[in-house]
């Protein structure tokens with residue numbers, strides 16, 4: 001490998017970079033324009049304890065570079081070399097050592113702040129190293145550090161739940177990563193959507209954490225305030241995917257000044273962005289700005305081949321800030337002694353501010369419970385332990401999902417009342433044959449559509465969180481499946497058992513303990529298979545609106561093969577096989593055989609046709625080819641098959657294909 005290009009302010013000898021990259025190029029195919037290069041010959045490195053910001057105008061390639069270094073880039077072709085701790089990255093290990101805070105805070109709205117952080121700690125901190133009490137202490141520490149303690153019991157919120165503010169949400173997302181023992185912390189636009197003071201707070205706290213843990217921290221940031229820029233140790237400035245500057249943040253202004261671009265803006269970030277942005281307002285402005293960017297790119301490439309930058313007499317951001325009346329202050333000669341005052345804090349007692357107070361708290365507690373960044377891959381906890389943590393979390397989510405719980409409850413009550421009273425106290429005359437058939441078919445329908453569709457919706461709405469957790473290797477996919485499925489069982493089964501039992505007595509199905517329990521077994525397996533179907537649909541179909549069309553339509557199609565709307569033994573031979581993979585058919589066939597078996601019916605002279613026994617009804621509907629016990633087993637097998645399809649889909653089809661170097 002070629003030697004790494006020189007970097008401004010490169011750390012000599014003592015520390016070795018945590019992450020280094022060399023000659024990174026990234027190409028994508030574009031429609032009509034062939035291959036487009038997004039990143040051009042990027043090289044650089046990050047050291048322990050550094051807070052590094054990637055800045056540039058919109059479309060400069062910040063997120064692409066961040067994702068490349070984080071192992072989260074999809075599509076296109078990537079060339080070059082990336083090293084973690086001096087060696088090639090091992091995808092499985094690297095993703096567990098990297099803490100990635102996404103731009104969108106993908107969190108479960110129904111969980112409280114503390115529950116969210118606790119779940120992260122329980123899942124990601126190894127049980128072999130931390131007891132549950134240690135994990136709780138870690139969570140409390142991180143909540144104090146991120147100023148979340150006062151809202152520990154507040155739900156995150158969203159989708160109709162009143163919750164925490166945007167800034168607090170962002171801090172929860174950061175906290176979820178910091179309760180673990182990451183080697184690198186990466187944040188994608190942590191300030192997006194936040195007001196300036198929340199954004200400054202997030203960056204200030206991130207810096208404190210990075211320094212306290214000696215944690216290498218990398219973030220993209222669009223247009224930070226002067227106060228935020230002053231927090232960064234190092235800047236990576238990108239223009240059109242090319243590097244314009246990489247080096248100490250407090251030397252950037254001086255660097256550009258030496259190139260002939262003195263600062264013209266009180267906010268260094270605005271000055272950098274103006275320098276690097278192509279001005280499309282006129283063709284003259286465009287060629288001028290393009291020439292400037294080219295000059296900057298060329299100059300930096302040359303500089304890296306051996307240029308020097310004059311030592312700064314004083315910190316350039318500090319002077320920029322003081323000359324323009326900004327509020328960044330330095331308490332010493334280097335940036336690690338930086339302290340910031342926000343506008344409101346300036347009005348308080350002189351010499352103290354909430355950030356520095358916070359820093360003191362941080363210093364005290366950092367030594368208590370938060371370890372320095374390590375470079376060991378945390379072992380996964382046991383499968384059983386993962387299932388328990390996920391089950392507790394998923395159960396809380398289920399039980400707090402009021403629309404889901406009340407929806408299931410409401411539909412069971414309505415079905416019970418309507419079905420029970422439409423088919424009230426069935427007799428044994430000929431009219432009761434039709435009513436029994438109707439009651440049993442509607443029971444099958446009630447155990448499928450109303451189970452599958454809401455369940456699928458809930459699973460799909462949690463897919464963002466699943467993807468985030470999966471990308472950081474939080475748990476095994478099998479643990480997720482088992483826990484998620486089990487979390488639905490208590491609510492769905494208890495309500496459906498009540499519904500079936502109520503209907504059984506109100507409609508007066510055959511009063512026989514054996515038949516009652518066989519009916520209960522059929523309800524159990526059809527509900528199980530419907531839940532499996534919901535999982536399969538939620539994992540195979542990526543868009544909610546499409547799933548809401550495909551699921552009812554496919555279920556309605558299967559319903560045609562149940563043996564009620566068409567005679568089960570007289571379906572067109574080409575399509576007849578479908579009934580053998582149809583939960584409706586097995587459930588309906590099982591119910592009909594169970595209920596009609598042993599029944600005798602009366603005939604009156606006015607009856608046009610007459611079934612004198614239940615057996616003749618079963619035969620007339622063609623539902624006697626699979627014995628009851630086998631219908632139960634086959635529905636169970638179908639249910640397991642649906643779960644297997646869902647697992648396969650999430651494991652292999654929906655698996656994000658990240659590019660690794």
Ligand SMILES: Nc1ncnc2c1ncn2[C@@H]1O[C@H](COP(=O)(O)OP(=O)(O)OP(=O)(O)O)[C@@H](O)[C@H]1O
Nearest residue numbers: 028038057058059060061062063064065075076222
């Ligand atoms: N897979 C892709 N296919 C096509 N173009 C892509 C792809 N990935 C990135 N780009 C393009 O590369 C450029 C850089 O994108 P990137 O998201 O990294 O920019 P950014 O600096 O983060 O911008 P912003 O601040 O607006 O988020 C953009 O023009 C984007 O459209």
